[in-house]
Amino acid sequence: MTKLGLFSLQHRGQESAGIVAVEDGAARAVRSMGLVSDMPLAPLDALHGSMAIGHTRYSTTGSSVIENAQPVLVSSRGGSIALAHNGNITNAGEMRVDLEDLGSIFASSMDSEVIVHRLARSAANTPERRLADALSGVEGAYSIVMVLGDTLLSARDPRGWRPLVMGRLNGAPVFASETCALDIVGATYERDIEPGEIIAVDALGERSIFPFEKKDLKRCVFEHVYFARPDSRIFGGSVDRARRALGRRLAQECPATNADLVFSVPDSSNSAAIGFAEESGLPYELALIRNHYVGRTFIQPTQATRDAKVRLKYNAVREVLHGKRVVMVDDSIVRGTTTRGLVALVRGAGATEVHMRVSSAPVTGPCYYGIDTPSRDELIAANNNLEEIRASLGVDSLGYLSLDGMLESVPTGPEGFCHACFSGDYPTPPPTDPDKLRFGCGC
Amino acid sequence: MTKLGLFSLQHRGQESAGIVAVEDGAARAVRSMGLVSDMPLAPLDALHGSMAIGHTRYSTTGSSVIENAQPVLVSSRGGSIALAHNGNITNAGEMRVDLEDLGSIFASSMDSEVIVHRLARSAANTPERRLADALSGVEGAYSIVMVLGDTLLSARDPRGWRPLVMGRLNGAPVFASETCALDIVGATYERDIEPGEIIAVDALGERSIFPFEKKDLKRCVFEHVYFARPDSRIFGGSVDRARRALGRRLAQECPATNADLVFSVPDSSNSAAIGFAEESGLPYELALIRNHYVGRTFIQPTQATRDAKVRLKYNAVREVLHGKRVVMVDDSIVRGTTTRGLVALVRGAGATEVHMRVSSAPVTGPCYYGIDTPSRDELIAANNNLEEIRASLGVDSLGYLSLDGMLESVPTGPEGFCHACFSGDYPTPPPTDPDKLRFGCGC
């Protein structure tokens, strides 16, 4: 069942996958590089237990090694510790140095490992208090599901950066990053874990504590814009409805009055493009076809030009585009590379005008809280003004959604969201040495 | 380049893939089970040559073994013979018996192997005439790309069942089942291979012959309905436009007057559902999300119930469906199993009425010409009337497109199409013993 749930969260990390199952206090792990569907079957079938946690991971280049696959599993005074962590801890580097000075050894380059060490050192007398000890002083983003001995624990940082939901199946609690994982196992959504909350589940029952000082809510708006699955409900609202609203607002803010049709860059922009079509009255067309059989290893970076890489993944439908003035809707533009390739494809199929519309604000800074955005140097909107971006992408017009428009469109907004990568308004001081402090991403 | 093209034809066969390259008359093959992206990289990189052909295959259960992977590669008096065959030869069984009586040995259970043997035995003095000899008397469907010694040959059966197109890249001809394969390599579409035509390409130039008696055109309508990629142009028309027209006609023939919205079973039905929405005036929604990470081996048949299998691949969007009367558009219903699971999913997400609309006629018989439909016993529409199907699927109403409506909607129709699986009007006598005669599919 854990593998089913993991399966539906594959979009959150394709680098490695793992499951830990606990039976009578004995924990066993299966971890492998690659997709959930690539996990070895025989060891998985051998996993049994009354509790299990799983994880899918992506990280920055360099630390994509099996040592960094999660869940982490170690033994400690308090029994086995198995940890799955989504998010990024911004002061992990400092904490690691402190722990090493106390004699701790680190087997991975993941920020998550500091939590495990701190947990092992806590002298508190309940599992939830030990986790509270471990998380005390931890800055940044964490949505955590873990097992400590015979207790299942989940925790979400006080600013609530990453989603974390609780469901119920046959009376037993189920935790997951998104509700789509509840759906696939047939569990019923119950509620979100609250920012700053720790929940413990064991033979003694379910307990909830709020051990941390309250902080301003900083939920990641990019989850609504791009990262979460459209069939999920996060932060109390529907992702699909959020994207539809973003598309509608985009059509209001940046109309394309003389265009013939609107289409999306599939699949993450489908909802927004339909919203744009509805609001603008332009017909919605399927002008780009995505090839879902694209393997990660088939075409090597050195074998193919940039255009070939776009062509492997997308093809344009000539009969839809030929002779038309078109609106292309995408959810975001990061480096601009893919967009440029798509524009060439669309023009090659005969479009006479290409009007680019983006259902989020320009990305002008990196994320330190768990989204794998590149450094500022590579962000097209961090280094160019609107006209320069338009010219660079080769489009006839370009419109981004405004920051306010974006925040007002998402459910339960506009307050309580982190928009640092759009606005530069970072809730924590940016790490002084990102290279060192972000030694791998804790997604 | 051949692998790029093959890549875009992955949807036509996921069972095995292969490439043969010919350099200075020496032919070498790489074949493997599974997807194109699973092909071993090192041997592929070692393939070089002035000519290459590729193939992706699917077949009926039982013959899914490496021996049946294509292209076939053998040596013969006339040099190497490498053959990639799409379609199904209906009299292959009889031909094989005849060849075995002459002392031929068969290394596979594929119908395609009879063509190779007949070619090796031909005494004609040009490659194209040898292929004509080999194909003389062959009944059924074949779109063929092959190499004989230093000559590249392509051929399409006189009834033109399967698509086969010719493009050009840097002056050299390129052949493929669908135009999307030309797009991915950057070739320009030139024309379709004509039914009954054989084209030879070698150092002497390009030659076209029409050696067979003319027959009635019987292009496969199911290619437009479901099988081909929407970005392809086949049989002289756009697949996307065909599906849009099928959806519009469906809305005319089977309206759903009191419904709130329309959605598709992604991705093959997207065009048809948009057509239905346009014609009916109902809003088009994304109510089903498809998980494209589904691996073939992850969940074993015995591990999961039917419902779980549907849930692995699809999830319903509660916020879209809850409290709504919905129209679900699919391109076809074969066994009904998946539809039944989807309907349960949609109702589980809160839809109050589910109106099923199908953008093709009821499938009432198997295909003997290259589509892997199951036997009549398993076809829901072969064994139930409309009301029984509706009840079995659990929908509030059910509407299929009429046979005429379907044929009138596809480009260059309504004449010249094979609709045997819908109408029972088989262009050839059904094989007397399908189990024996269809010993594997020649896709």
Add this chain to the structure above:
Amino acid sequence: MTKLGLFSLQHRGQESAGIVAVEDGAARAVRSMGLVSDMPLAPLDALHGSMAIGHTRYSTTGSSVIENAQPVLVSSRGGSIALAHNGNITNAGEMRVDLEDLGSIFASSMDSEVIVHRLARSAANTPERRLADALSGVEGAYSIVMVLGDTLLSARDPRGWRPLVMGRLNGAPVFASETCALDIVGATYERDIEPGEIIAVDALGERSIFPFEKKDLKRCVFEHVYFARPDSRIFGGSVDRARRALGRRLAQECPATNADLVFSVPDSSNSAAIGFAEESGLPYELALIRNHYVGRTFIQPTQATRDAKVRLKYNAVREVLHGKRVVMVDDSIVRGTTTRGLVALVRGAGATEVHMRVSSAPVTGPCYYGIDTPSRDELIAANNNLEEIRASLGVDSLGYLSLDGMLESVPTGPEGFCHACFSGDYPTPPPTDPDKLRFGCGC
């Protein structure tokens, strides 16, 4: 049980392995590159049947591909044909050209495939007569075990080049190249297949025919010298006893009067070295240790010098060799490369004199009958006289066994053996174009 037998014949071929099992007339094959122990377990476990044949293969470079793995398995008029062939057919090239002219296609580059084609074309009315037809006119070496429909067949060429024995287990006949394969399955040795004999086993009983003209016996003396396993009985005599006798004779012909000890190049020369020790009265020592964990892929040819390759496989025992005048016994010297490396190793460990003794005559020509000797250019004894070889190997003295001494030492000798690679006395005209005619080895 077939896999057990195959396992004990691993020394006859390490390139690929295969098994075909026949159950109720239906034959299924499992073939893979590499060792028997590398064969995939699941497919092997799924093989069942009343008859099975297996094969291990080695070949010359270039044709080491899965297409050339044996047993060959095809279907034909007379039912399935599965063939395992040891030996080399010297006129296979001419026969292949003739068959191609009749329209046959070849799926491999193996000489063995001509037998299959000729068998499929035979009109004889019993399986054994069909095989006799197929083998009529075939020149060279073949020991064959095969299945035709429901009949198990074995055959040995009229000159009896390669061994082939018949055993019995629970009343049923078992055929194998060497008796060690009978031992491992617990079968009792019954007799050798006679040169020129064909044995058929089916529901009608066991039948033996001698359809070919009688020819001079030409059993391969190199089987006794090196190739067969010492625990086997071949050609009516013990391999171990043959090697012991070769070693004794070597001590008589080429004594080493002032040496301190004798040792072997393990493991194939152990018997001969003990024979030498016995006859000479010198103590037998274990001066070279062989590392049996040497993998084929671990150290790439380009990564290591020649010396390193010898060192990977052997180490010298300093305490045995230091300060000693030693006799090193090997069964044969082909290129001289390994010997040269071993001599360096032995001198490096402190031996003061190295006297090389070889328990066979100098190898001066290639084998056309199934042993993979290199071309004449690479044979050290084909291009140098005794003193030149001694100097090249860096030994203090060098002695080969004489041709007569060798033939007189093997059981049932000296008549009736092929010694072409030693004497140049080839029983058939050497193939005019070895490169073409020996298109792969039929071992």
Add this chain to the structure above:
Amino acid sequence: MTKLGLFSLQHRGQESAGIVAVEDGAARAVRSMGLVSDMPLAPLDALHGSMAIGHTRYSTTGSSVIENAQPVLVSSRGGSIALAHNGNITNAGEMRVDLEDLGSIFASSMDSEVIVHRLARSAANTPERRLADALSGVEGAYSIVMVLGDTLLSARDPRGWRPLVMGRLNGAPVFASETCALDIVGATYERDIEPGEIIAVDALGERSIFPFEKKDLKRCVFEHVYFARPDSRIFGGSVDRARRALGRRLAQECPATNADLVFSVPDSSNSAAIGFAEESGLPYELALIRNHYVGRTFIQPTQATRDAKVRLKYNAVREVLHGKRVVMVDDSIVRGTTTRGLVALVRGAGATEVHMRVSSAPVTGPCYYGIDTPSRDELIAANNNLEEIRASLGVDSLGYLSLDGMLESVPTGPEGFCHACFSGDYPTPPPTDPDKLRFGCGC
């Protein structure tokens, strides 16, 4: 070069293999299950550095998982720690509990991990003193090669249980368990690491310290009897010469006066059998042939009877054994299972009398210091008297070497050896709960 050395130590562990290389203070590891030759090539080729350590491991059932492969590699305050450990720490369990109580987490079930933790916690100001801190109080056997930051360290426990040698190549020091690893890389043997010695090598030079209280020498006599390679020099003496002497002494203590010949159970008993033959005057024969192609996975435990397993690995030579009264020499008898199978094989080949001679004393207890002997229940000599063992094995007579005879035969004996598994004279108190305290073997 490290892989070459590892390769020659394959006999010390076939369960997993690993290498860590350190370049400019950055350490990288490659570890995999199985043989050295199974290690993935590409990652190995990517390892570079000025220092490298390697390890081959075997362990008891249950902990044969990748998490337990060595070298261990972690980061700590003092830089990277990479550790390869041979031996077994008898108080690891207690130390682990203590460390966990201090907040340490354990990622494996290996005893070796306690050393790493203790090292990370040491506040000493040189690498060698930190290792001395870590090893202080550690009971049991350890021969260690490790890297701490930029310093290469080696250490051997004060009782010197396991061998550890130092060689030199191009001026640089090389450490290995046995001298055969020096030979394969071309290094010259310099000296043994002394019991209780720690050697540090870094840019400041080579330093040796003896930080521990002196203890009685307890070198493992079983290394000479069976475990080490015969071409190695350990504990200051030749293994081959030791085994020869053991065989001679065995012939004196337990002659077999009426026998016709003597043979060994290859390969570990070859030297002893030759010694027996020399002393007794009986001819030495090769009566058992060992198949070195035996794969670990080919024949499943459940597929084969005990006899079949012996037959897979050995075959008897009928021509040598038939009608003979034979002496079979083996180095040791543990469970008796294999011996029983061999005796049946030898009798089946026609031997009329089988006289078993064993070149060590009866094994009556488990080893707690790094040899993987089974529990006392399974040891045939722990539970039966001589006559019972003889009857159980099915031999005509049985003779073991005496404890004194064994110790007097090995070089630098008879004092200073551990013979606990033979004599029950354990140098440390046996661990109170072996199951818990020997949580994996530190080989």
